[in-house]
Amino acid sequence: MKKGLFLALSLAATMSLNAAVLATVNGNEITDKDLTPLLGAHGAEFDKIPEQMKKQLIDVAINGQLILEQAKKDGVEKTKEYKEALEFSQDNVLRNVWTQNEYKKVKIPEADVKAFYEKNKDRIFVSPAQTKAKHILVATQKEAEDIIAQLKGLKGDALKSKFSELAKTKSIDKGSAMNGGELGWFDESRMVPAFSRAAFALKNGTITIKPVKSEFGYHVILKEDSKAKTTVSYDKVKKSIEEQLRSEKFRSIMQDKMNELRKGAKIEYK
Structure with a gap:
């Protein structure tokens, strides 16, 4: 597939002899x-995206090839606008390639x-304690107490089943009610303080024995499971740490480089 100089340069690093042919346009x-x-x-690889999206992307490439062919037929390559745009594009490619090469030189021990x-593992690389829970939200304390009474003495699957049933019919939180009151996993910061x-x-598999009041109403909570606070492993x-440190070091190096280049250049503001 023939392309203009700018596209050829920008793709040079990714082109290979064993590229898979997906379609042909006029040969x-x-x-x-x-x-x-x-x-x-x-942000994806071609073989990992859905088939429908693959077809859409191929069609975009086909349209691009048809436009390229028509532009050549119309003699766009001979126009002043094309030559100016090509020169501008070449300059951008040079800048980008140089910057990428400079970035590759940066090494982080x-x-x-x-x-x-080690310095930040207890502050940055921490996964907070989490709880998985369901709730039933009602408008009054009396409603919440009646629900707790209906759940009293139930355990295990019987408790979960009855709780889900009541959530679907009684809860005014319609978003979670349709899923039996399910809230999924959350850490303490995700919910209002009283609820959290x-x-x-609560212990896993138990409910609140008293209604929990919040700005939204009165909650009955079933704690399904929990995860302790953990530290994300170094591996x-x-x-991600290496890339962060490399980016920070690169910015510093580039600033010094720009200062050096500016000192050696004749710059006039007009």
Whole structure:
């Protein structure tokens, strides 16, 4: 598939001899590598996206090839506008490639990565304690007490089943009611304080024995499960730390480089 100089340069790093042919347009091949610019917007690999999206992306590439062919037929390559745009594009490619090469030169010793992790593991790399719960929200304390009375003495699956049934028919929180009052997993910061305190204080598989009042009404809570606070392992965050440190170091290096280049250049503001 023939392309203009700008696109050829920007794709040079990703093109390969074994590119998969996805379509042809007037004898010109459309390959998976030709979709790289389109995939960049989705942050995905071609073979991992849904079939419908694959077809849409291929069609976009086909349309692009048809426009390219028509532009050549119309003699756009000979116009002043094309030559000016090509020069501008070439300059941008040069800047981008140079910047990327400079970034690749930045190395972060693993000792620095490890030190950053150790210094911040109890502050940044922490997964907070979580609770999984259901609730039934009603307008009055009396309604909540009646629901608690209906659930009294139930355990295990019998409690879960009855709780879900009452949530669907009694709860004024319609969003969770349709799922039997299910709220899913949450940490303490996700809910209003009164609700969080009550939910986290419960034992797994038990309900609140008194209604929990909040600004929304009165809650009856069933705690389904819990997870303790954990520290994310070094191996899981090593790459992200390294990239963060590399980016910070790169910005500093680039600032020094720009200062150096400006000192050696004749710059006039007009």
